[in-house]
Amino acid sequence: PDRLSARMLLAMLLERAGDTVEALNQYDTVIEKLDAPEREQGRPDISALVQHAGEDARARKLLRTEVHLKRAVLHTRASRYDKAIGDYNEVLKGEGANNANAWLWRGVAYHSHGYHKSAHLDYSRCLDLEAHNYAA
Numbered sequence: 001p002d003r004l005s006a007r008m009l010l011a012m013l014l015e016r017a018g019d020t021v022e023a024l025n026q027y028d029t030v031i032e033k034l035d036a037p038e039r040e041q042g043r044p045d046i047s048a049l050v051q052h053a054g055e056d057a058r059a060r061k062l063l064r065t066e067v068h069l070k071r072a073v074l075h076t077r078a079s080r081y082d083k084a085i086g087d088y089n090e091v092l093k094g095e096g097a098n099n100a101n102a103w104l105w106r107g108v109a110y111h112s113h114g115y116h117k118s119a120h121l122d123y124s125r126c127l128d129l130e131a132h133n134y135a136a
Contacts, residue, residue: 004034007030008030031064085106085109085110
């Protein structure tokens with residue numbers, strides 16, 4: 001695929017098919033393209049964010065956050081906790097700070113990596129944002 005939308009769609013399909021490694025590779029490519037917009041300016045078609053990401057800085061930032069979250073969840077499921085925590089940190093910057101799922105999943109990654117105090121803090125932040133999040 002040459003366009004941002006095609007890469008995003010391919011990554012989601014690979015994730016759904018259980019091909020974690022290739023899905024992560026495609027998400028990596030999407031993030032690279034978002035970081036270097038001058039290299040790829042196609043007319044994406046899978047979502048409003050992707051549709052406007054080539055033109056709108058805010059949409060580009062939101063899409064980048066979403067891709068980091070998807071990639072972080074895959075890293076967590078693959079027991080790549082350091083990489084997952086790095087991606088969750090990217091998600092939680094700025095507007096992502098109110099993303100309860102990011103706080104929850106980073107807590108899972110911390111817990112699985114043995115950082116129980118950090119996990120507890122993330123679960124607490126998740127509950128501050130969503131008091132009825134029973135997973136936290």
